[in-house]
Structure formats: C-alpha cells, structure tokens
Amino acid sequence: MAAATVTFSPITAAVSAPSSFVSDRRISFRLPEFRGLKVKPRSAVSSRSLSRDPRGLVRGGRVVCEAQQTAVDVPGVKDDTWQSLVLDSELPVLVEFWAPWCGPCRMIHPVINELSKQYAGKLKCYKVNTDESPNIATRYGIRSIPTVMIFKSGEKKDAVIGAVPKSTLTTTIERFL
Numbered sequence: 001m002a003a004a005t006v007t008f009s010p011i012t013a014a015v016s017a018p019s020s021f022v023s024d025r026r027i028s029f030r031l032p033e034f035r036g037l038k039v040k041p042r043s044a045v046s047s048r049s050l051s052r053d054p055r056g057l058v059r060g061g062r063v064v065c066e067a068q069q070t071a072v073d074v075p076g077v078k079d080d081t082w083q084s085l086v087l088d089s090e091l092p093v094l095v096e097f098w099a100p101w102c103g104p105c106r107m108i109h110p111v112i113n114e115l116s117k118q119y120a121g122k123l124k125c126y127k128v129n130t131d132e133s134p135n136i137a138t139r140y141g142i143r144s145i146p147t148v149m150i151f152k153s154g155e156k157k158d159a160v161i162g163a164v165p166k167s168t169l170t171t172t173i174e175r176f177l
Contacts, residue, residue: 073113077126078133085126087154092176094125094169097137097147104163105146111166112148115173122177152176 077085077095086093096112098105116125130137130145140149140156148160150172157176160169 074109074116074125074127076132077128077136079135082128082133082136085124086151089124089151089154092123092157092173093151094119094123094173095149095151096125096127097130097140097142097145097149098127099129099131099145101131102145108146108148108163111169114166115169119173119177123173148172150176 074096086095094112094115096105096108098109112125112127115123119125128136130142144161146161146163148164148169149156150158158172160172
C-alpha cells in the first residue's frame with residue numbers, strides 16, 4: 001500500500017499522493033500563522049474565570065507562584081540567634097539547612113512545616129538559609145542541602161541528607177523525644 005507524502009512550510013501545506021490514488025494532483029491549504037502567546041490584561045478577565053482558593057483569595061486564570069509561602073511557617077535562624085534558639089533550647093530542635101535556589105529544598109519545605117505543626121510543644125523547628133548564614137553551615141560540615149539536623153541539649157544528635165519522605169524524618173525525630 002502506497003502512502004501519501006505531506007510537505008509543510010510555515011504558511012502552506014501540500015499533500016501529494018502516488019498516481020495510483022490521484023493523478024499527480026496537489027492539494028494546498030493555508031495553515032494558521034503563529035503570532036505568539038496572548039495574555040489578557042487583568043481587567044479583561046471575565047467573572048466566570050475567577051475562582052476562589054481555600055484561603056478565600058480571588059484569582060483569575062493566571063499562573064501564581066506560591067513557592068515563597070512555603071518557607072514562612074517555620075522561622076529562620078541566623079548567626080546571631082543560633083545560640084539562643086537552637087543550642088540553648090530545652091526542647092529538641094530540628095534544623096533544616098536550605099537555600100532558595102535548591103529544588104529539593106523546596107520539595108521538603110512542606111514536610112518540615114507539617115512536622116512543625118505535628119510536634120508543636122515537643123520539638124522546635126527552624127530553617128537556616130546557607131547563603132545567608134554560611135558560618136553555621138561550615139561549623140556543622142554541611143556539604144549538601146537539604147540537610148536536616150536534630151539537636152538536643154545543645155548537641156548535634158543526628159543528620160538526614162537529601163529530600164526524604166516524611167516517614168524517614170518522623171522516625172528520626174521519635175528517637176530523640
């Protein structure tokens with residue numbers, strides 16, 4: 001069985017079939033021209049396309065990046081607050097070493113936020129941005145991020161390296177409570 005050949009150009013397409021199908025006849029048709037992406041201004045968004053998210057905010061049909069909100073729930077620690085918040089804490093402390101440019105760090109942020117809520121009153125959770133506080137990261141030999149460390153009575157007890165499942169972190173935490 002013979003097949004037809006199709007030739008494309010930016011503006012037109014031509015279909016040629018072997019002589020057994022059609023007698024050397026070419027069929028042409030015009031393809032739509034691509035003019036780039038069209039973004040409607042915010043005022044042009046119709047009320048039908050608006051939706052409410054769980055927080056009660058009204059959003060239109062635009063892409064919204066919520067990555068910045070993931071690092072808000074667990075407070076950050078810097079060089080000047082490290083001693084008082086982590087080392088002098090009476091409760092065990094979970095510290096996540098991370099950086100804003102690190103993809104796996106952003107993946108583990110929601111897990112750390114959940115653990116912070118789950119163990120409220122039993123465990124304190126903090127985050128250290130290694131770009132802003134390189135001295136802390138160097139002091140504890142952080143060579144890869146994300147790294148999650150558990151401190152108890154001012155001493156480093158355990159470390160988990162990489163974006164791991166919540167169950168792995170829960171098992172580690174439970175050993176020091």
